Amino acid sequence: MKILMLVSSMHAGGAERVAATLVNAWAERGDAVTLTPTYSSKGTCFYPLSDKVELAWLADLSGTRASGAMAAFKRLLTLRRYIRDTRPDVIVSFLTNVNVAAILATRGLGIPLIVCERTNPVAETTTGTVWRKLRRLLYPRADMVTVQAEDTAGPFSRQVPGIKRLAVIPNPLPAPLLDAPRVRQREDGPRELLAMGRLVTDKQFDLLIDVFARLAPDFPDWNLRIWGEGPERAALEQQVARLGLQSRVSLPGRTEAPWDELARGQAFVLSSLVEGFPNVLLEAMSLGLPCVAFDCPSGPREMTRDGEDALLVPAGNRDALRDALARLMGDVALREQLGLRGAAAVRQRYALASVLAEWDELFEAVREGR
Template structure:
């Protein structure tokens, strides 16, 4: 059978759309904002690729009005579409035209399942597909109580539309509590953490040899990541650890300002900001420790992957994710939010530790997260999210790992 064109979906009968049962290929319509270099996009690529490899028909739709580009590696079987290619009309009519275009696309694809990521895309999907009888699961990708840059109208629309979803998925138990505060009408929740990506290298046996050592960070340069504060913290510690350097991979609006600050500090040889990494696992594996200094996270992929690769880690106890990932600080240095002294002290402990001690910490953390966040377990949790069972499914009260629906 010939493969459908990469820019079109195959129209099927309603009876065929309902035919997919357990163990049979499913048609999945996966809606995202973009496929740029962020954490949500990496998770979307991981899930889409895994479903395509098991035989499901996956259509991945970028809903960003400006179209954009794809920075993620996708399986050839994943069909990638840009909704902007289907939206016509004057700019003032684009919001309505986008809803109509998405509704037409869903009717063409006749998916068995619809998954949407990010609040603005979730609301768009629930409005556009209302009344089509499609099972829609929407995923919040940050802590709902600490959503940044969320306009009041979008907050109200989230509260109004989320109860229409088959299920609302959050990434942590804390996030589930917060979701019910902002959308109290939701009756079906799933707690599904991010999976370790397929193809992640094995935990390293030993850290790279000196004589210089690298403290790594990775993410978008935006206020939430607080890379500017991390630079100031490291600058204060640099004289005490002359053989350590800081390297922050990523791009974003604040990167230029951070580069200027590094130059002002005269630390160009000690603090590197090389930009977006297309080989993040290799870059992390070449480092000696990892730090996450975020103010808010949904579920920090960079921390998860650094731990899985065997790096000793330092993280702020921000909402949400670091506490659950590190088992309350047993697997990494977990410091209070906005406590610069505690962050500096934790970084000093890691940088001054013997290599063997750092390696032992890294191996313990890697063993834990690899057992709790494996891709197969997370895929089963997503499959369970489309069940009609009421209540919350996913992580149990004392366990972050996914479990089957009741």
């Protein structure tokens, strides 16, 4: 099968990581796969790709990365010509702005298109009014729309009425994580509580730092390490300094080896206000890290069983987060138990082969017009 995957860029990010996982898997099994970043130019691919994946950079094909209506229109025309000339069997696009462009570029070409929302489109606040209106207007023209969690599907179908087919498909665990060694808990010595994500307000790392400040005196052998980069760095660094936690809280930036860094931790915390599908929580659980997560929309509730393979706390509740972290940080047996059960659960449910089978069902449905 000839598959075209469209993404905005291949910089570091959850959507980009999933795109790389999928195109690599499709190419390795024998599909003819092309990955087309629609904005970034050649040489900006953060995640490793199989040599069997063809890369076509739209910015290079169109000769522009400029912003503005004329540049966007030029890239749209270039994308349409590229699709018309290459005639893929199916197109998959990620993220609202790319989805809108894909719908416009494929109109009248008769090529099945699956557009995928990569955040929670109902709860998130970063998509502007214009994009929301375009989504409502154009998504009904796509052959299939996907979201990542069951609790998103109903509200989104009401937000964007007229969608032909709406499917829920989770993110896959990258294949190396299925066989990765599981984190072992230390009885004593320094321990790290880990968080990971873009340093943006929706991740609520400021809240997490405040909660850790309340825990720090009682857990002198625990430190908090927050991996990631983003516009909130300066504010978070100032907060850490104001609280006098420079020796206990670190923000080392972006890492090209996130799984290695997760494997060095003793516990993981997700403090987000909203998620589409928290890849990092899935990956932390798969490595056997005991996890505490806010019950935010969407993903954590579907991914975990509170008290069995993770600790789930009411979204935004600082006291509940503090209590859950104190419980976890103070009980090595609980950490070992949650880590063991969590790894087993997600390695089974989100195995790459299982998720690829779900994608194959979508491909068959849109190609047959079902």
